[in-house]
Amino acid sequence: MCLAIPAKIVEKDGEKGIVDLGGVNKEIMFTFTPEAKIGDWVLMHTGFALNIISEEDANETLKLFEEMALLEDD
Amino acid sequence: MIDLTKFRDPKLIKKVVIDLQKWDKPTKIMEVCGSHTMAIGHWGIRKLLPKNISLISGPGCPVCVTPSSLIDELLKLENVTIATFGDVLRVPGKDETLEHARARGLDVRIVYSPLEALELSKEKETIFVGIGFETTIPGIAQTILMAKQQKLHNFSVFPAFKLVPPALEALLSTEDIKLDGFLLPGHVSVIIGSESYMLLPEKYGIGGVVAGFEPLDILTAIKIITEQIKHNKPAIVNEYNRVVNVVGNKSAQKVINTVLKTEDALWRGIGWIPNSGLGIRDEFKEFDASKKYNITLKEEEGNSGCKCADVLKGIIIPPECPLFEKGCNPAHPIGPCMVSSEGSCAAYYKYER
Numbered sequence A: 001m002c003l004a005i006p007a008k009i010v011e012k013d014g015e016k017g018i019v020d021l022g023g024v025n026k027e028i029m030f031t032f033t034p035e036a037k038i039g040d041w042v043l044m045h046t047g048f049a050l051n052i053i054s055e056e057d058a059n060e061t062l063k064l065f066e067e068m069a070l071l072e073d074d
Numbered sequence B: 001m002i003d004l005t006k007f008r009d010p011k012l013i014k015k016v017v018i019d020l021q022k023w024d025k026p027t028k029i030m031e032v033c034g035s036h037t038m039a040i041g042h043w044g045i046r047k048l049l050p051k052n053i054s055l056i057s058g059p060g061c062p063v064c065v066t067p068s069s070l071i072d073e074l075l076k077l078e079n080v081t082i083a084t085f086g087d088v089l090r091v092p093g094k095d096e097t098l099e100h101a102r103a104r105g106l107d108v109r110i111v112y113s114p115l116e117a118l119e120l121s122k123e124k125e126t127i128f129v130g131i132g133f134e135t136t137i138p139g140i141a142q143t144i145l146m147a148k149q150q151k152l153h154n155f156s157v158f159p160a161f162k163l164v165p166p167a168l169e170a171l172l173s174t175e176d177i178k179l180d181g182f183l184l185p186g187h188v189s190v191i192i193g194s195e196s197y198m199l200l201p202e203k204y205g206i207g208g209v210v211a212g213f214e215p216l217d218i219l220t221a222i223k224i225i226t227e228q229i230k231h232n233k234p235a236i237v238n239e240y241n242r243v244v245n246v247v248g249n250k251s252a253q254k255v256i257n258t259v260l261k262t263e264d265a266l267w268r269g270i271g272w273i274p275n276s277g278l279g280i281r282d283e284f285k286e287f288d289a290s291k292k293y294n295i296t297l298k299e300e301e302g303n304s305g306c307k308c309a310d311v312l313k314g315i316i317i318p319p320e321c322p323l324f325e326k327g328c329n330p331a332h333p334i335g336p337c338m339v340s341s342e343g344s345c346a347a348y349y350k351y352e353r
């Protein structure tokens, strides 16, 4: 039930806006992410944007995967 | 956009799996969150791990921990629209579910967002069943705030909110179960931040990883936990930093604190856990359905044979329940762990048979 899904912001007017959810447009509230801009990806849950998804951090996680995969157990 | 295929890279998965296969210590890791239970089943993660690493599901499905007495109380309401998330409809009460009651005419509506319940209340007195963890709570708190701003009179929320960190503490304080690490819930942590779990290593000597829901997220998290065990350095690690940070979402926390206050909460199968829930502050009491309709919850009575209590605490895995597949299945759930698709029993039924 706590599943939240990534969605791309296509419209934003103050606290309200529209996101593209895999081709479907949905209304969303930016109450908790006032700094979000059109084009950003947000994590959406029950009609609210919970946070902005950081591409930079995602790339860091990918690096972590590599490191952990290479870390041999002895 | 973030390329998710990289989080499912078969080459890297293979490497981590080969490495994890070498881990020979008996290790019990609890995945707290129902969405992790689903993801673990979906990606077949259990089959990739050596036998000595067991992943056990925790109390992290809000529907599964909703007391049946709440359903019984809701069924008594008259001339009111009951708005709720879809999963709640099939939670068994003492004699009936909301779904059955709807079939005989009770006005029960499934909503995707609490904001829809606000709209429904403009036509008819509406109660929203506020079930959820930290992920879901801010949206519901904001909805109450909006009801007040819009001076609505026909809207109320029953606060069945639950908080994850106090439940983990309660689990660790019992002697029933020994855990070696936690897979911590990704989307709960978006709101509360990874620092909310510091007590786990500091007080209980158990580490945990806040993890995402892709296969490499989960496998890497397990690998990090084995490393912590190996070096005897339990800590909280945030693997899901593309959405989770240390302090959480401050705007969301502010809305929660404005509208709600900490209270003891009743967890189905577990009982009352101190300070593990949120109630509605007096300033918003006109929107508090527990006051408006005088609803109080009480602990389970009787015995259906359901072992959800032990499943939620990680004492048994679902197939160890005598009713699993034999009388209890997703079409005919006996206990709440079989109701929600994220319940441990339902996830085992779907993926692990």
Ligand code: SF4
Residues within 6 Å of the ligand: B305, B306, B307, B308, B309, B311, B318, B321, B322, B323, B324, B325, B328, B329, B333, B334, B335, B336, B337, B338, B339, B345
């Ligand atoms: S299988 Fe059914 S009866 Fe057994 S613990 Fe799970 S929900 Fe309860």
